[in-house]
Amino acid sequence: MSDANKAKEIYLTGLRNQHAVETQAIGTIQNQLPRMKPYPDLYAKMEQDHRRSTEQAARLDDLLAKHGSSKSAAKEAVTGAVATVAGFIHSAAGDEVLKDVLAAVGYKAYEIGSYKVLITLAEAAGASDDKSVLETSMKEEQEIGDWLGEHIPAFVKAYVGQASA
Numbered sequence: 001m002s003d004a005n006k007a008k009e010i011y012l013t014g015l016r017n018q019h020a021v022e023t024q025a026i027g028t029i030q031n032q033l034p035r036m037k038p039y040p041d042l043y044a045k046m047e048q049d050h051r052r053s054t055e056q057a058a059r060l061d062d063l064l065a066k067h068g069s070s071k072s073a074a075k076e077a078v079t080g081a082v083a084t085v086a087g088f089i090h091s092a093a094g095d096e097v098l099k100d101v102l103a104a105v106g107y108k109a110y111e112i113g114s115y116k117v118l119i120t121l122a123e124a125a126g127a128s129d130d131k132s133v134l135e136t137s138m139k140e141e142q143e144i145g146d147w148l149g150e151h152i153p154a155f156v157k158a159y160v161g162q163a164s165a
Contacts, residue, residue: 004126011125012069014118015060019071021114022057025107026050032100039097039158041151046104049144056137063130094163101148101155108145112138 001009029050036043064070115138122130 007121008067008125008127011118011121011127012064012067014114014121015064015067016069016071018114018118019057019060019064021111022053022060025053025111026057028107029053032104035096035100038162039155042097042101042155042158045144045147049104052140052144056140059133059137063133066130067127095159098156098159101152105145105148105152108141108148111141112145115141 029046033043033046033050036046061071115134119131119134119138122128122134
């Protein structure tokens with residue numbers, strides 16, 4: 001297999017993996033949203049993140065189709081199950097909103113890193129025209145991650161206020 005073909009194969013695997021990551025994000029956010037209703041700013045931002053994750057998954061579908069490939073059904077099933085289990089684990093804790101926010105901050109860092117890898121792989125695979133799509137998604141993840149990180153003190157204070165009520 002030539003280097004160009006191997007690079008494209010690695011890139012397509014990366015796109016499928018990222019699609020599974022976005023699918024997991026969608027499921028996780030769906031599980032978390034009901035617990036975030038007492039925190040209106042957080043709830044609104046997570047609804048926005050849910051919409052963006054759905055859009056990002058669609059963009060990845062489009063890139064895969066453009067290259068004659070598709071998402072991995074097996075990876076989608078596994079990541080969907082992981083999102084469900086993760087939602088149940090945190091929902092049993094009294095401080096689940098704080099844990100959800102911390103997990104989201106970490107997950108955003110992972111997604112940002114994943115998109116950086118995909119951008120580099122796109123170049124190596126000769127798919128430089130895909131970079132702008134991937135950069136858009138990466139910037140969206142950075143925006144949400146930065147917002148969450150900046151608002152951790154406010155979430156903690158709001159949580160304490162809710163717990164004291």
